[in-house]
Each structure stands twice: as C-alpha cells, then as structure tokens.
Ligand SMILES: Nc1ncnc2c1ncn2[C@@H]1O[C@H](COP(=O)(O)OP(=O)(O)OP(=O)(O)O)[C@@H](O)[C@H]1O
C-alpha cells in the first residue's frame with residue numbers, strides 16, 4: 001500500500017513534536033525513520049497507525065484520505081518498542097487475539113485460527129512456544145512473537161517502533177535479516193523507527209533522517225551516505 | 240596476627256544488639272497491649288456465659304436483622320464502589336487531561352474527612368428538612384434514616400479503597416498493551432474486558448477486600464444517617480454500640496466477635512494475595 005504523508009504536524013500542548021512534514025512511501029518499500037532521541041520518529045509512526053492524531057495535515061493510503069480513520073480501521077500491524085505482549089495470555093492467544101477480535105461475520109473458525117497461528121509460529125521460526133507465556137520468553141523471542149501477532153491480522157502495512165532496541169548486538173543482526181525476509185515474503189509496506197544509522201542503512205530501501213520534528217533528508221542509503229543534504233545528516237551518519 | 244587485624248564490619252544502619260533487642264521488645268509489648276489483648280478480650284467477653292449463650296444472642300431478632308442489613312449494605316455498596324473505582328482509575332491512568340492531580344486528591348477526600356462529618360453532610364443534603372430530601376420523602380423515597388442513606392454513607396467512606404489500589408498498578412502497567420489490542424482491531428469495550436481487567440484482577444480483588452472490611456465495620460457515618468432504628472436501620476456496628484450501652488455485654492461482644500472474625504478472614508485473604516500476587520499489587524509500587 002502506498003502511504004502519503006501530507007504536511008503533517010503535531011503539537012503536544014506547547015511542544016511541537018512535528019513541524020509540517022511530507023513524505024511519500026511507495027508500495028512495498030521498507031523504510032527507516034532515523035534520528036536522535038526526541039526527533040519525532042515515534043510520533044510520526046503513531047500518527048500513521050492511528051494511535052495519535054495530527055494537529056494538521058493529512059495521511060493518504062493508496063490515494064484515499066485516511067486521516068479520519070480509527071486505529072482499528074487502519075489495519076496497521078504495529079510492533080511496540082517494549083513489544084506490549086499480553087502478559088496474561090499464552091503466545092498462541094497473543095497471536096490469535098486480532099483474529100478473535102473480528103466481528104462474527106468475518107471471524108475465522110477456531111480450527112482456521114489455530115492453523116494460521118501455527119503457520120505464523122513457523123514463519124518466525126519458533127514453532128514450539130505456543131503454550132508459553134511472554135514472561136517465559138527471551139527478548140528476541142518476544143520481539144518475534146510481537147511481529148507474528150501484528151502479521152496475524154493480515155495488515156495493510158507494518159509499523160515497528162525500535163524493533164531491535166532492547167536486544168544485544170548478535171540477536172539484533174539475526175532479527176534484522178528476519179525482518180528483511182518477512183518483508184520480502186509478505187511484500188508489505190514497512191516503516192520502522194531506529195536511532196541506529198548502521199541498522200537503517202543496512203536494512204532499509206529508503207531512509208528518512210529526522211531531527212527536531214523535521215525531515216532532514218529522504219533517500220536511498222547509498223545516496224544519503226554519498227551526498228548528505230545538511231550538516232546534521234553528515235554528522236549523524238558518520239557518528 | 241590475624242586476631243589483631245580482624246575488623247568487624249557493621250552496616251551503617253545497624254544498631255548495637257542491646258538497642259535492637261530493646262526496640263523489638265517494645266514493639267511486641269505495644270502490639271500485645273494495643274492489638275492482641277483487645278482481640279482476645281472480645282472473644283472472652285462474648286463467651287463469658289458460655290458458647291450457647293453467645294449463639295443464642297446472635298440468633299435474637301435484633302442481631303439477625305443487624306447482620307442481614309450489614310450484609311445487604313455491603314452487597315450493594317461494595318460492587319458499586321468496585322465499578323466506580325475501576326472507572327475512576329481507568330479514566331485517570333489511560334487519559335491525559337487537565338485537573339488530573341485535583342481529581343486524584345478528590346478521590347482521597349473520604350480518607351481525610353471525618354465519617355461523622357460525611358454523615359452530617361448526607362443528612363443536610365437529603366434530610367426531610369432539605370428541599371431535595373423533603374421532595375423525596377413526599378414521593379415515598381426517604382434517604383435519611385433509611386437504607387439508601389446508609390448505602391450512600393458507606394459508599395462515601397469506602398470510595399477510595401479500590402481506586403487507590405488500582406491507580407499505581409495501572410500507571411505502572413502503562414497503556415501499551417491496550418494500544419496493541421486496539422491496533423489488532425479490538426473495540427474499546429473488548430480491550431477493557433480482555434486486556435485491562437485481567438491485568439488488574441488481583442489488585443482489584445485486594446481493593447475490594449479492604450473496601451468490604453470497611454463497609455461492614457463503618458460506624459460513624461452510618462450512625463448519623465441511619466437513626467439506628469432497631470430491626471430497620473441498625474447495622475452490626477451500631478447494634479453493638481446500643482447493646483453495650485444497655486449493659487447487654489454478651490450480646491454486644493458476640494456481635495463484635497462476628498465482626499472481628501470477618502476482619503480476621505479479610506486479613507487472611509489479604510495476606511494470601513500478598514504472598515501469591517505481590518508483583519501485581521499496589522503495595523509494591525507505592526514506595
Ligand atoms: N504524549 C506526549 N505528551 C507530550 N509530549 C510528547 C508526547 N509524546 C512525545 N512528546 C514529545 O514530542 C517530541 C518527539 O517525541 P517522539 O517520541 O516522537 O521522539 P522519538 O524520535 O521517538 O524519540 P526516541 O528515540 O527517544 O524514542 C519529544 O520532544 C517528546 O517529548
């Protein structure tokens with residue numbers, strides 16, 4: 001799905017988290033929002049997911065105005081920074097949650113739900129953990145379960161807030177490849193937030209560098225490396 | 240050589256053994272005089288004329304009416320306060336709005352207002368001499384000196400228990416799980432039942448226990464609004480006081496023993512909860 005961000009701004013009281021920003025994300029792209037802490041990455045991602053509403057501006061999905069759509073109507077697979085797995089449910093129940101939440105008319109049968117959950121557990125390469133609780137998983141496993149839970153709703157796009165933020169370097173590398181693979185097999189338009197420039201450059205098709213609520217540069221990793229548009233970008237990617 | 244250089248390390252907060260033992264002895268003496276002795280005295284007095292006499296006094300019409308009324312009051316006011324408490328805690332912790340701090344203070348108000356004053360306020364608002372109260376009496380729905388007044392008084396006094404228990408727990412848990420459920424397509428109502436409520440269930444039970452203990456034991460506010468009409472508006476605590484004033488010591492202490500047993504049961508359940516689900520209770524987050 002093609003995502004168009006049209007002059008979106010966001011203010012929390014008197015703090016401007018986003019100055020009007022515009023961004024066009026082609027269908028099927030893997031995009032990184034890169035920037036230092038407080039630059040507005042999470043805010044922009046949450047606006048896309050419908051968890052936050054912009055002070056001004058529009059969001060368009062495939063050319064249709066989606067600004068007024070509720071979070072449920074957006075059908076965005078969202079992976080939270082701390083994963084936000086339901087702690088009182090098993091991994092299986094976590095992944096099945098979105099399917100069970102569907103209205104009766106469109107809800108798959110129990111058997112069909114079980115089949116899909118099993119398939120997703122295989123996709124994240126953790127076929128045997130369905131009966132466990134989130135507290136019984138490692139950080140990397142939790143991250144993958146969160147991804148499977150988001151994919152279960154057959155989302156129109158995938159939004160990830162610092163998906164590898166809380167993990168050690170080795171696991172990060174593995175999961176990076178995992179996300180790339182999942183993106184390539186599903187073909188979903190994917191936006192992820194990171195403050196790690198190496199991660200952004202290595203993983204993304206398109207990198208959006210942000211600073212203080214503004215977009216500093218949009219480009220392919222190689223282009224940004226070769227021709228940083230501002231002094232800030234130059235500093236940030238060589239840091 | 241080793242003897243000469245051996246140094247005894249003592250933690251900075253550690254007292255000398257003599258001080259320590261004196262303090263411990265004082266604490267035990269205090270507990271014995273202030274807590275255990277009165278508790279034992281209640282049961283000794285209740286059983287002064289034997290268990291049969293104690294049971295017979297509990298079977299008297301006045302005692303039975305009082306027990307029935309107190310159970311009814313608790314059965315109505317505790318669930319209502321549980322609902323209000325959950326709603327208040329949910330509203331306070333899941334939304335950002337102006338005046339939040341003020342609202343939290345307001346929830347605590349019943350703890351700082353004397354129950355007698357609370358009772359008087361209800362009498363002023365709903366008594367037969369007030370405009371509203373007069374009208375309600377004319378319609379055949381008296382509030383004061385009747386069950387609705389007792390329920391109002393009980394609810395006012397016990398309002399903070401549930402909300403106060405839930406707010407720290409819900410702040411600690413944050414909103415992420417609820418937001419995740421929303422992005423997965425769940426309605427707000429479904430999120431509440433499948434995510435919010437299961438996450439706070441032990442804290443809620445804990446708050447309800449405390450609320451219930453206080454609802455059954457409340458004296459001051461209830462004494463003012465109920466009029467203490469025997470067989471009609473006299474609860475267990477007010478009946479105990481009346482019986483005691485009439486020198487019916489066995490009857491008074493038998494009822495008091497019932498209340499005490501309820502309190503001990505509450506304490507037991509509360510301790511069990513603390514042992515099993517300490518991580519999900521507010522006591523751990525408050526300090
Ligand atoms: N709910 C909120 N209320 C008030 N201010 C907020 C809120 N959320 C974000 N902000 C402010 O908006 C700005 C951008 O925040 P945002 O969370 O989008 O940054 P970020 O780029 O994701 O940073 P980080 O890398 O630290 O997560 C910050 O100045 C932040 O303090």
Ligand SMILES: [Mg+2]
Pocket residue numbers: 041042043161193
């Ligand atoms: Mg962020």
